[in-house]
Amino acid sequence: MKILNTQLPDVKLLEPQVFGDERGYFFETFREAWFKQHIADVDFVQENQSKSCKGTLRGLHYQLxxxxxxxxxxxxxxxxxxxxxxxxxxxxxxxxxxxxxSAENRRQMWVPAGFAHGFYVVSDLAECLYQCTDYYAPTDEHSIKWNDATLAISWPIIPEQALIISNKDANANAFSEAALFDKPSAISSVTKQGNCDAN
Structure with missing residues (x-):
C-alpha cells in the first residue's frame, strides 16, 4: 500500500498495489497490522455503504x-x-x-477523529464504503454548512447539474457557530462553541 500526503498532514490517501491479468485484477484493501503501524493505531467497529446519484452532496458531518x-x-x-x-x-x-x-483510482482517504466529513458525487452514480472507529450515534450527529464562507471549500460543483442535498445539511450550522473539539490528541468530549479563542 502506498501512502500519499494531502493538504493536511493527518489526512492520508492510501493507494493499493494492483495485480492484474487476463482474468481481471486483485488488490488488498486493508491490513490491520500495517494500518496500525503506518497510519493510525485504531480499531474499526462499523462499516457503512452508501449509494448516491450525480450532484448529491452529503456533509459536512461529525460526532462529538x-x-x-x-x-x-x-x-x-x-x-x-x-x-x-x-x-x-x-x-x-x-x-x-x-x-x-473513484473505483478507477482505487484510493482510500483516512479521515481522523476530530474532523468533519462530506463528499460530492461527480459521476452518474457512486457507491462508497467507509469503516468507522466508533458507532453511528444519531443524537450525537452535528453538521456544518457545506458552502460556509469561512471554510471556503472549493467543491467541483457541476454548473448544469442541480445540487441534491438533504434539508438537514442545507440548514446546517455555520462554522462560526459549530461545536468544536478542544484537544486534537485525545479528542476531548468537552467542546467549545464557534471560535476557539472566544472561550
Missing part, C-alpha cells in the same frame, strides 16, 4: 461525544471527498482537504 475516524473508499463511480479539521489546538484547525476517490 463519539468521534469517528473514517477510512473512505469508492467501489463504483467517483466522488470529491472532503474533510475539515475541527480540533481547536491543531495547527491545521479550520483547514480542509479534498481528494477525488
Amino acid at each position: 461525544q463519539q468521534p469517528q475516524g473514517k477510512l473512505v473508499r469508492v467501489i463504483s463511480g467517483e466522488i470529491f471527498d472532503v474533510c475539515v479539521d475541527l480540533r481547536c489546538d491543531s495547527p491545521t484547525f479550520g483547514q480542509w482537504a479534498g481528494q477525488y476517490l
Whole structure:
C-alpha cells in the first residue's frame, strides 16, 4: 500500500498495489497490522455503504461525544471527498482537504477523529464504503454548512447539474457557530462553541 500526503498532514490517501491479468485484477484493501503501524493505531467497529446519484452532496458531518475516524473508499463511480479539521489546538484547525476517490483510482482517504466529513458525487452514480472507529450515534450527529464562507471549500460543483442535498445539511450550522473539539490528541468530549479563542 502506498501512502500519499494531502493538504493536511493527518489526512492520508492510501493507494493499493494492483495485480492484474487476463482474468481481471486483485488488490488488498486493508491490513490491520500495517494500518496500525503506518497510519493510525485504531480499531474499526462499523462499516457503512452508501449509494448516491450525480450532484448529491452529503456533509459536512461529525460526532462529538463519539468521534469517528473514517477510512473512505469508492467501489463504483467517483466522488470529491472532503474533510475539515475541527480540533481547536491543531495547527491545521479550520483547514480542509479534498481528494477525488473513484473505483478507477482505487484510493482510500483516512479521515481522523476530530474532523468533519462530506463528499460530492461527480459521476452518474457512486457507491462508497467507509469503516468507522466508533458507532453511528444519531443524537450525537452535528453538521456544518457545506458552502460556509469561512471554510471556503472549493467543491467541483457541476454548473448544469442541480445540487441534491438533504434539508438537514442545507440548514446546517455555520462554522462560526459549530461545536468544536478542544484537544486534537485525545479528542476531548468537552467542546467549545464557534471560535476557539472566544472561550
